[in-house]
Amino acid sequence: MKIIKVLGTGCAKCTKTLEAISKIADELNIDINIIKETDPEVIMEYGVMSTPAVIIDEVNVHSGSIPHRQEIEVWLQEE
Amino acid sequence: MFEMFTDLATWLVVDIFGLSKETKLGDALHFFIEDTTKIFFLLLVMIYAIALIRASMNVERVRDYLAGKHKGVGYLLGSSFGAITPFCSCSSIPVFLGFTSAGIPVGITMSFLITSPLINEVAVLLLLSLLGWKFTLLYVVVGMSVGVLGGVFLDAIKAERWLQSFAAKALKRGKNSSVVQAKQVKILSLKQRHTFAKEEMLEIFGRVWKWVIIGVGLGATLHGFVPEGWIEEHLGNGQWWSVPAAVLLGIPLYSNATGVIPVMESLIKQGLPIGTTLAFCMSTVAASFPEFILLKQVMQWRLLAILFVLLLVAFTLIGWFFNYLTPFI
Numbered sequence: 167m168k169i170i171k172v173l174g175t176g177c178a179k180c181t182k183t184l185e186a187i188s189k190i191a192d193e194l195n196i197d198i199n200i201i202k203e204t205d206p207e208v209i210m211e212y213g214v215m216s217t218p219a220v221i222i223d224e225v226n227v228h229s230g231s232i233p234h235r236q237e238i239e240v241w242l243q244e245e
Numbered sequence: 246m247f248e249m250f251t252d253l254a255t256w257l258v259v260d261i262f263g264l265s266k267e268t269k270l271g272d273a274l275h276f277f278i279e280d281t282t283k284i285f286f287l288l289l290v291m292i293y294a295i296a297l298i299r300a301s302m303n304v305e306r307v308r309d310y311l312a313g314k315h316k317g318v319g320y321l322l323g324s325s326f327g328a329i330t331p332f333c334s335c336s337s338i339p340v341f342l343g344f345t346s347a348g349i350p351v352g353i354t355m356s357f358l359i360t361s362p363l364i365n366e367v368a369v370l371l372l373l374s375l376l377g378w379k380f381t382l383l384y385v386v387v388g389m390s391v392g393v394l395g396g397v398f399l400d401a402i403k404a405e406r407w408l409q410s411f412a413a414k415a416l417k418r419g420k421n422s423s424v425v426q427a428k429q430v431k432i433l434s435l436k437q438r439h440t441f442a443k444e445e446m447l448e449i450f451g452r453v454w455k456w457v458i459i460g461v462g463l464g465a466t467l468h469g470f471v472p473e474g475w476i477e478e479h480l481g482n483g484q485w486w487s488v489p490a491a492v493l494l495g496i497p498l499y500s501n502a503t504g505v506i507p508v509m510e511s512l513i514k515q516g517l518p519i520g521t522t523l524a525f526c527m528s529t530v531a532a533s534f535p536e537f538i539l540l541k542q543v544m545q546w547r548l549l550a551i552l553f554v555l556l557l558v559a560f561t562l563i564g565w566f567f568n569y570l571t572p573f574i
Contacts, residue, residue, distance in 0.1 A: 173339075175336075175338050175339065175539065175542075177336075206338050206339065206342055206542045206543060207342075207411045209338075209339050209342070210339070210342040210343070210346055210411075210415060213343070213346075214339055214343075215304045215305055215308065215336065215339045215340050215342075215343035216303065216304055216305070216336055216339065216340075217336050217339050230303065231444075
């Protein structure tokens with residue numbers, strides 16, 4: 167199961183990102199473990215400066231905006 | 246080229262609504278329609294055009310560029326990048342930490358963060374169309390000066406003493422490691438730029454249109470209903486206290502530059518001195534409680550208080566200075 171972290175200091179876009187990923191994972195019937203990470207120290211440790219950012223299994227795959235649907239589908243379906 | 250918006254407003258108010266421009270309501274409505282249509286048009290066209298050009302610009306590149314720069318030019322560069330780099334204010338904490346952990350001095354980081362809300366392409370655009378190039382230039386110079394001098398001051402008092410401890414440690418680590426991560430720069434195709442610009446246009450417009458309506462609405466109300474000369478008489482140049490009062494009034498009012506500029510236009514036309522107007526608007530845009538509470542995550546109370554007072558003093562001085570200068574411009 168993929169561990170997905172959405173990094174952000176609590177702005178509207180970060181919440182939307184989390185919802186979008188959860189929803190698409192549901193539609194595709196993929197089990198994920200999704201966490202919202204708001205601690206600035208942790209965000210710094212990932213070297214992220216533009217939020218929302220998406221970390222999948224400790225790899226930074228996206229930052230700075232709400233990801234598109236196609237991108238999310240690719241991330242979720244990747245082995 | 247802007248006459249078409251005046252004509253449109255006249256046509257709507259006089260021919261469609263059957264109001265006379267001489268009435269208060271007609272006058273206010275005319276102001277409202279002219280300004281909103283003009284601003285919406287400008288916003289859509291210009292945000293797209295600017296976004297197309299700066300699609301490859303982002304905070305990561307600014308950080309890599311600022312890291313290791315000499316302090317003397319650092320503040321000016323920090324402030325300039327603050328003016329032109331797009332970033333959402335909800336990212337200010339990650340940006341602060343990103344800069345800090347790259348060893349960039351707190352002052353330079355703050356030059357970036359102070360200038361950023363004050364000056365951006367939307368603000369400059371609105372100023373140009375509503376208040377003319379002279380005022381725009383003045384506004385940009387003043388805004389950047391606050392950023393630069395604020396940064397110099399914060400480093401002079403060694404503000405890094407009052408960071409939260411994890412941020413202070415990150416700064417130390419950053420200063421000691423000389424390795425600057427050279428991130429590869431993505432080359433963008435025209436199509437990617439177009440996609441970015443389109444998204445940026447819709448995103449910014451979606452965020453600011455309501456501010457424009459509120460701002461112009463307030464401006465129109467002032468324009469139509471506050472008796473001519475009232476502001477000039479009561480809040481004119483003679484009253485020294487009107488500047489600090491305007492700054493204090495701006496603190497609880499929180500708006501971005503887009504909303505406040507139409508109000509500015511109206512206040513100036515009503516005879517509020519330029520300095521007082523500038524002070525009020527900068528305080529509304531740059532000194533807000535929500536923003537400061539966010540910064541608490543990386544700064545101790547003491548530094549926050551210093552920063553807050555610094556901004557208030559700076560805006561008051563700017564106000565006085567420009568009020569004093571007005572007769573000579």
